[in-house]
Amino acid sequence: MTVNQPLLRVEGLTKHFPVQKGLLDRISFQGGRLALRSQVVHAVNGVNLVLARGETLALVGESGCGKSTLAKTIIGLHTPTAGQVYFEGQEISRLQGRARKPFRKKIQMIFQDPFSSLNPRKKVMDIIAAPMKVHGLVGKTDRQTKVYELMEKVGLHPAYANRYPHQFSGGQRQRIGIARSLASLPELIIADEPISALDVSIQAQVLNLLMAMQEEFHLTYLFVSHDLSVVKHLSNRVAVMYLGFLVEVAETEAIFLKPAHPYTRLLFAAIPTLDVLEFREGDQQEGEVPTPIDLTRGCPFHPRCGRTQALCREMRPELTSLASVSGGEHLLACHYPVRD
Amino acid sequence: MSGADVILEIKGLKTHFFTRRGVVKAVDGVDFSLRRGEVMGLVGESGAGKSITGFSILRLIDEPGRIVDGEVIFEGRDLLTVPEAEMRRLRGDRLAMVFQDPQTSLDPVFTVGSQIVESLVFHQSLSPSQAGSRAAELLRAVGIPDAEKRLAAYPHQFSGGMRQRVVVAIAMAQNPALLVADEPTTALDVTIQAQVLTLMRRLVRNHGTAMILITHNMALVGQFCDSIAVMYAGQLIEHGTKEKVIRDPQHPYTQGLIRSIPGRQERCRRLDQIPGMMPNLIDLPPGCPFRPRCPSAGGDCVQRPLLRPVGLDHQAACWRRNRP
Numbered sequence A: 001m002t003v004n005q006p007l008l009r010v011e012g013l014t015k016h017f018p019v020q021k022g023l024l025d026r027i028s029f030q031g032g033r034l035a036l037r038s039q040v041v042h043a044v045n046g047v048n049l050v051l052a053r054g055e056t057l058a059l060v061g062e063s064g065c066g067k068s069t070l071a072k073t074i075i076g077l078h079t080p081t082a083g084q085v086y087f088e089g090q091e092i093s094r095l096q097g098r099a100r101k102p103f104r105k106k107i108q109m110i111f112q113d114p115f116s117s118l119n120p121r122k123k124v125m126d127i128i129a130a131p132m133k134v135h136g137l138v139g140k141t142d143r144q145t146k147v148y149e150l151m152e153k154v155g156l157h158p159a160y161a162n163r164y165p166h167q168f169s170g171g172q173r174q175r176i177g178i179a180r181s182l183a184s185l186p187e188l189i190i191a192d193e194p195i196s197a198l199d200v201s202i203q204a205q206v207l208n209l210l211m212a213m214q215e216e217f218h219l220t221y222l223f224v225s226h227d228l229s230v231v232k233h234l235s236n237r238v239a240v241m242y243l244g245f246l247v248e249v250a251e252t253e254a255i256f257l258k259p260a261h262p263y264t265r266l267l268f269a270a271i272p273t274l275d276v277l278e279f280r281e282g283d284q285q286e287g288e289v290p291t292p293i294d295l296t297r298g299c300p301f302h303p304r305c306g307r308t309q310a311l312c313r314e315m316r317p318e319l320t321s322l323a324s325v326s327g328g329e330h331l332l333a334c335h336y337p338v339r340d
Numbered sequence B: 001m002s003g004a005d006v007i008l009e010i011k012g013l014k015t016h017f018f019t020r021r022g023v024v025k026a027v028d029g030v031d032f033s034l035r036r037g038e039v040m041g042l043v044g045e046s047g048a049g050k051s052i053t054g055f056s057i058l059r060l061i062d063e064p065g066r067i068v069d070g071e072v073i074f075e076g077r078d079l080l081t082v083p084e085a086e087m088r089r090l091r092g093d094r095l096a097m098v099f100q101d102p103q104t105s106l107d108p109v110f111t112v113g114s115q116i117v118e119s120l121v122f123h124q125s126l127s128p129s130q131a132g133s134r135a136a137e138l139l140r141a142v143g144i145p146d147a148e149k150r151l152a153a154y155p156h157q158f159s160g161g162m163r164q165r166v167v168v169a170i171a172m173a174q175n176p177a178l179l180v181a182d183e184p185t186t187a188l189d190v191t192i193q194a195q196v197l198t199l200m201r202r203l204v205r206n207h208g209t210a211m212i213l214i215t216h217n218m219a220l221v222g223q224f225c226d227s228i229a230v231m232y233a234g235q236l237i238e239h240g241t242k243e244k245v246i247r248d249p250q251h252p253y254t255q256g257l258i259r260s261i262p263g264r265q266e267r268c269r270r271l272d273q274i275p276g277m278m279p280n281l282i283d284l285p286p287g288c289p290f291r292p293r294c295p296s297a298g299g300d301c302v303q304r305p306l307l308r309p310v311g312l313d314h315q316a317a318c319w320r321r322n323r324p
């Protein structure tokens, strides 16, 4: 393994889901001929991404834009429609069974939904101990102590170890998931909204834990979040996704200072802060709401963008490198970037 | 607070879970009231009893839980004494709740569309075809593209945030008098969050709906709500106008909570956190539940403090702050 080899490299990753519809809806006339149209949800489209060991990359974007699907495809819960996932240089996206096992240990996921991702028939003790057992990491005698230790780390009373998931509140369940993901001593953690169910003081506790674990074990995080103040605080780089496409990728400070994509601008402008204690009604979206089913031609953002020109309707901009002042790489997919 | 406008009054509410290991006092003596058109933010430690408070108002507590004491007076009637059949009619009509877990309110085996239609047919007596187009309308209002096509999808084919918006759309469909919204926007990005909140604000403005917004997002509470109640270990420990609670928090827990919000510290630094954890609700220490973690605890804290005025429209439950 070369020193500069990235921990994770994703190339042209694409995931489409079929739309379930009746036969009649799918029949259409094309050039006077009867054709069977198959419609798909374009959840993830040709994503290229690199994660260096030890960094935290935040993935942000509109609800439904494909963040969870990208995460699940990387970890192998979905088979990609196209594209590759390389972990330490090895293509893993189509591995199964025994061949996959080492990567199941090395890559862990904290799921967005703390309610359905925990086995309701297992006690917390067994849920957290499972990865230690499966991967033979901790001997039987030490497991209990190890579980108690992890529970304390995430702020759960060890006294709760014999309870079942349904006996916990939402935030408590999320912490069980976090403890479980740490139990296998992973190298990459994909955290899908890991803290949105937590109150801010426990959020702080969990974020501090994630930062400390990162320093101690040189962990790498792909961090999906809607909370932009957390993203700003925690991540080294930010990737912005729109309708399944990456539209901007840059270092955190650079992107918060000078967001270049009109969508990133829109997103950052809506961050609520404690400086104002007043509610401003949001604009109801004008025009067509974008849809991942019938992808428009051109830039995926053009129907909502205030700066659309003819080119934007015709050609989809590629993610390319923007000359950046800081020296860090700043990637952007926009024909007419915001420059002020 | 003028009595006439009060739509909901909760007095001494206690909801306990009788487990084999002991009694979990999830809600243990909660009092507050809500006026028509008031939006109250309910915040606090994870596991403090916020959701159970919401469930208790709608009387949705299952075994081994029981509402053991208190009154929930809604539009002049104690909901805790209303017959179950009547309660079922009220829920989804005068009273609505958005659940923290959209999974529990959406059935995985039915399409999203059929679930919205069913609720509309039951509560608004629309014909199925009217309900169908109303359902598409509702989805569009919460920003779901391709609404007609998406009605045929199953819940697992929606993203987390889309499921959440479906649940919000169902809850708002009947213009309820009281809406309990448990983390309705946590899975949403900020632009869609603003859109959903705007819809809720309009509901409040146009129909005088009173709302309890349960959330962890302090910035959101600060902007969206009129008043804020802070919960800790089954009790309200601070309550007041949002300006008072955010700008001049009186309870040490609230102060710690506001300090731990990211954004004020240098990037990548450790965030301020409140040391320790919330006590096990089975054997709560006597006295103030925050005492073991409190930087200013003293001898008198072995007595349980009750909510007392600490200023105009501002109450806190702390022996240190009680200046009448």
Ligand SMILES: Nc1ncnc2c1ncn2[C@@H]1O[C@H](COP(=O)(O)OP(=O)(O)OP(=O)(O)O)[C@@H](O)[C@H]1O
Binding pocket: A017, A018, A041, A042, A043, A061, A062, A063, A064, A065, A066, A067, A068, A069, A070, A112, A292, B156, B157, B158, B159, B160, B161, B162, B187, B188, B189
């Ligand atoms: N199993 C599936 N079958 C069909 N469509 C799916 C499936 N899973 C996801 N989708 C669709 O793919 C798109 C992207 O969903 P995804 O869950 O990745 O979004 P997301 O960015 O994580 O959103 P959120 O922030 O709301 O969680 C959505 O339009 C969703 O409806």
Ligand SMILES: Nc1ncnc2c1ncn2[C@@H]1O[C@H](COP(=O)(O)OP(=O)(O)OP(=O)(O)O)[C@@H](O)[C@H]1O
Binding pocket: A166, A167, A168, A169, A170, A171, A172, A197, A199, B017, B019, B024, B026, B044, B045, B046, B047, B048, B049, B050, B051, B052, B053, B063, B064, B065, B100, B281
């Ligand atoms: N079925 C149950 N059996 C035993 N204890 C329960 C049960 N349901 C909830 N509890 C306990 O009741 C307490 C209050 O739970 P609740 O769901 O109201 O918390 P919350 O304030 O909504 O937290 P969060 O912010 O994490 O959602 C928790 O400590 C939880 O462990």
Ligand SMILES: [Mg+2]
Binding pocket: A067, A068, A069, A112, A192, B159, B160, B161
């Ligand atoms: Mg998601």
Ligand SMILES: [Mg+2]
Binding pocket: A169, A170, A171, B050, B051, B052, B100, B182
């Ligand atoms: Mg809750």
